[in-house]
Amino acid sequence: MSTIVDDVALSEVERLKEESLGLRGGLAAELDNDSSHLSEASKQILKFHGSYQQEDRDLRKERKKAGLEPAYQFMVRSKVPGGVLTAAQYLLHDRLADDYGNGTLRITTRQGFQFHGVLKGNLRRHIHELNDALVTTFGACGDVVRNVVTCPAPIAGGLREEVIEWARRIRDETLPRSRAYHEIWIEGQSVTREEAEPDPLYGERYLPRKFKIGFAFPDDNCTDVHSNDLGLLVIPENGRIRGFNVLVGGGLGMTHNKADTYPRLADPLAFVEPDELIDVIKAVIGVQRDYGNRVNRRRARLKYVLDERGLPWFREQVESYLGRPLQDPLPVEVSGIEDHLGWHEQGDGRWFRGVWVENGRVLDREGLRLRIAIREVVARFGADIHLTTQQNLLLVNIAPEDRSAVDDILRTHGVIAPEELTPARRWSMACPAIPTCPLAVAESERVLPGIMDELEVALSRIGLADETISVRMTGCPNGCARPYTADLAFVGRSLNKYVIYVGGNLEGTRLGTEYASLVPLDQLVTTVRPLLERFRDERREGERFGDFWNRVGVEPLEPAGASR
Ligand code: SRM
Ligand code: SF4
Numbered sequence: 001m002s003t004i005v006d007d008v009a010l011s012e013v014e015r016l017k018e019e020s021l022g023l024r025g026g027l028a029a030e031l032d033n034d035s036s037h038l039s040e041a042s043k044q045i046l047k048f049h050g051s052y053q054q055e056d057r058d059l060r061k062e063r064k065k066a067g068l069e070p071a072y073q074f075m076v077r078s079k080v081p082g083g084v085l086t087a088a089q090y091l092l093h094d095r096l097a098d099d100y101g102n103g104t105l106r107i108t109t110r111q112g113f114q115f116h117g118v119l120k121g122n123l124r125r126h127i128h129e130l131n132d133a134l135v136t137t138f139g140a141c142g143d144v145v146r147n148v149v150t151c152p153a154p155i156a157g158g159l160r161e162e163v164i165e166w167a168r169r170i171r172d173e174t175l176p177r178s179r180a181y182h183e184i185w186i187e188g189q190s191v192t193r194e195e196a197e198p199d200p201l202y203g204e205r206y207l208p209r210k211f212k213i214g215f216a217f218p219d220d221n222c223t224d225v226h227s228n229d230l231g232l233l234v235i236p237e238n239g240r241i242r243g244f245n246v247l248v249g250g251g252l253g254m255t256h257n258k259a260d261t262y263p264r265l266a267d268p269l270a271f272v273e274p275d276e277l278i279d280v281i282k283a284v285i286g287v288q289r290d291y292g293n294r295v296n297r298r299r300a301r302l303k304y305v306l307d308e309r310g311l312p313w314f315r316e317q318v319e320s321y322l323g324r325p326l327q328d329p330l331p332v333e334v335s336g337i338e339d340h341l342g343w344h345e346q347g348d349g350r351w352f353r354g355v356w357v358e359n360g361r362v363l364d365r366e367g368l369r370l371r372i373a374i375r376e377v378v379a380r381f382g383a384d385i386h387l388t389t390q391q392n393l394l395l396v397n398i399a400p401e402d403r404s405a406v407d408d409i410l411r412t413h414g415v416i417a418p419e420e421l422t423p424a425r426r427w428s429m430a431c432p433a434i435p436t437c438p439l440a441v442a443e444s445e446r447v448l449p450g451i452m453d454e455l456e457v458a459l460s461r462i463g464l465a466d467e468t469i470s471v472r473m474t475g476c477p478n479g480c481a482r483p484y485t486a487d488l489a490f491v492g493r494s495l496n497k498y499v500i501y502v503g504g505n506l507e508g509t510r511l512g513t514e515y516a517s518l519v520p521l522d523q524l525v526t527t528v529r530p531l532l533e534r535f536r537d538e539r540r541e542g543e544r545f546g547d548f549w550n551r552v553g554v555e556p557l558e559p560a561g562a563s564r
Helices: 012-019 027-032 040-048 057-065 087-099 120-132 160-174 180-186 274-291 302-309 311-322 370-381 400-412 448-462 521-538 545-552
Strands: 051-055 072-078 105-107 113-118 213-216 230-237 240-248 267-272 342-345 351-355 384-387 393-398 471-474 488-494 497-502 513-520
Touching: 012 040, 027 040, 027 120, 027 180, 040 051, 051 057, 072 120, 087 105, 087 113, 087 120, 087 370, 087 384, 113 120, 120 180, 160 213, 160 274, 230 274, 240 274, 267 274, 267 311, 274 302, 274 311, 302 311, 351 400, 370 393, 370 400, 393 400, 448 471, 448 521, 488 513, 497 521, 497 545, 513 521, 521 545
Parallel strands: 213 230, 471 488
Antiparallel strands: 051 072, 072 113, 105 113, 230 240, 240 267, 342 351, 351 393, 384 393, 488 497, 497 513
């Protein structure tokens, strides 16, 4: 396998991966020692196993002052292709949130569940128990293929089940070959090995960076397919899958003030028939493995290989790895999106109910006992749980006669029905940010509900209460809640200050542009208000907020604090 970089210049993570002997390193031994946290090297390797070392940032100052070490804790992420969990798997997640986590479950923007607040001493048991229920965390994080996303809604004749099977197949085909995960978490060993198992797909250094794969349907891009390194647009024909348009080079992460990092949407590369899909995916991964940047992790995603070398070069490489020419992509693009909330027939006599989960946090708090409600529905009616990439969940396989009982349970526990939400809140998302995310420079999940309260008042006064606008917020520019494809986004810039983006769209086919920077949290809505008013006054019939500002063009404001 050819690598394009000089070994001397490799980033530190590259060395760690190579020396870890198949993702083992010293992790097993460190899990058994008395320390509350891991070494730098083991922290990196742990990511591949689906967990991140974090600290409770709310306690940082106080503990530092008291001369204490940080309040170390771990985030554990389960990898669930298409977000599909059986009732039993969900109930296990629910129990583990209490047994080892902080009592909440976080639905992620890639259809996984995250546990926060797990202590090191509980990590082995936690991950072991998930595996007992056939839920893996292997590859949920790290420089490998991440959770494969696809529409989780069981829509009759919608080919969804078939595509979920494809997502599972891709997971199986792209799981690292190393037995390290099995040894550490399932067998509970502390052994070290002399050598790693050969891994034809990943080699010894795995990929230069995380690699994301997602499916979508032309009329339903509920997964934001263009934000993936490798997007697969299903081409349906007469009730079957004719093939897939392969899109390459999506990714949203960027760093403020580093112009050579930026969000990018995936470009169409080729049309592939179902029987060649796995080979093409492996060829694309192979090119990224061999040509992706292993020196600078900020520039290591596939999108930069594409921009540096061009799509024609990339296509030639994929063809050469594949050993045959690719067909041109079909002229099919995304044209719609669904959030799958509320009641829908499955076509097999049963129903599913999409439940809105504010910023993906399944919790119990005053006025809302969401975890209890979901647990009760799952336990009583055997409902399976499907997670969406908008951080919501679907209660699946409900008998028609049980629908009103399900509604009663949800209502009595304070769960808001989707039709009671304003469209803006219904389509809003925030990343976790503070207190768990070490990269957050500003709040997100904890402040978006308040911002939405303010925005709703403004929208109502302006006469836009029923307007569908996607609003997304993140605590830093990494883009975890996909802010750059939203109609309106607030991206953390520094403590309590945000960059405002406008002009993306609900369908996820366009990036927004920067409108204002360094806007204090308490001025976000007032800063956006003139944009809403002008939209109301000058929009074309049926035009959406993001479409309007994309057509008209935004003139960026001077940064707040600079002379205006
Ligand atoms: Fe993310 C890093 C949370 C989806 C781009 N992301 C992180 C970490 C692990 C912080 C860290 O590295 O220490 C965050 C943990 C926060 C916490 O406390 O839990 C984190 N990312 C999340 C989740 C939970 C956000 C959410 O609101 O659900 C999502 C988990 C998905 C999953 O189940 O796998 C999540 N992250 C995304 C997405 C959206 C997507 O994939 O559709 C993106 C943008 C798309 C992309 O990858 O380009 C995203 N996360 C990043 C980046 C920037 C990567 C880059 O290319 O620059 C980082 C930072 C990094 O990797 O260095 C990051
Ligand atoms: Fe953390 Fe930034 Fe991702 Fe939010 S966007 S979870 S702050 S890395």
